[in-house]
Amino acid sequence: MADHPEDRPPEEARLPEAGLPEAGLPENVRWLLSYYRTSEINGALFFGRVARAVRGPLVADVTHHFADESTHASLWTRCLSDLGLEPIKIGKAYQDQYLAAIGVPANLMEIMAITQVFERRVIGQYRLHLRHRDTHPAVRATIERIMLDERWHISYVSDALHDMEGRYGADTVAATLRRFAEADEEVYAKTLSEYADRMDFLTARYGR
Numbered sequence: 228m229a230d231h232p233e234d235r236p237p238e239e240a241r242l243p244e245a246g247l248p249e250a251g252l253p254e255n256v257r258w259l260l261s262y263y264r265t266s267e268i269n270g271a272l273f274f275g276r277v278a279r280a281v282r283g284p285l286v287a288d289v290t291h292h293f294a295d296e297s298t299h300a301s302l303w304t305r306c307l308s309d310l311g312l313e314p315i316k317i318g319k320a321y322q323d324q325y326l327a328a329i330g331v332p333a334n335l336m337e338i339m340a341i342t343q344v345f346e347r348r349v350i351g352q353y354r355l356h357l358r359h360r361d362t363h364p365a366v367r368a369t370i371e372r373i374m375l376d377e378r379w380h381i382s383y384v385s386d387a388l389h390d391m392e393g394r395y396g397a398d399t400v401a402a403t404l405r406r407f408a409e410a411d412e413e414v415y416a417k418t419l420s421e422y423a424d425r426m427d428f429l430t431a432r433y434g435r
């Protein structure tokens with residue numbers, strides 16, 4: 228089983244002094260950080276429900292996962308505050324569209340499969356943000372801190388899915404992951420088209 232990064236320093240120790248928001252783009256940065264914050268809150272609420280219901284060998288990891296997503300929401304709230312920005316109220320988060328696209332997961336295997344797909348999407352989005360050279364140091368430090376946990380989430384969920392192959396069948400697990408990955412592509416494409424004006428700044432200066 229993957230080790231949780233317990234030995235990391237306190238979160239405050241990693242955050243640099245806050246400075247001005249990312250030059251020229253404070254409103255879109257504020258929106259995106261608020262979107263991340265809402266998404267982490269939704270992740271915590273989702274995993275809180277899973278932690279309350281689950282029994283068996285995954286109970287400790289799933290409960291830790293719930294705590295991690297809560298911490299991530301707190302880190303984004305702190306980051307926004309350090310940048311002098313109030314969080315914007317975001318109506319719906321990424322996960323809300325998942326449930327609309329795939330329905331409510333039918334069992335723990337489906338919960339782990341959708342989590343695997345979602346966590347990969349989160350890490351991809353945070354990596355994209357890190358590649359943006361104008362990213363404020365406080366935002367960069369927050370993403371890097373959160374990614375320590377996100378990597379562990381992918382690792383333990385991947386192990387859990389592997390362990391479930393005996394019960395559900397390797398083919399069923401693989402087919403479920405494929406189905407959810409396709410839904411994720413659709414949801415992400417829809418999100419990009421819906422919020423293009425908000426997120427264009429991340430890619431605008433690259434590839435030239």
Ligand SMILES: [Fe+2]
Pocket residue numbers: 267270295296299373377
């Ligand atoms: Fe998270």
Ligand SMILES: [Fe+2]
Pocket residue numbers: 270296346349376377380
């Ligand atoms: Fe996560």
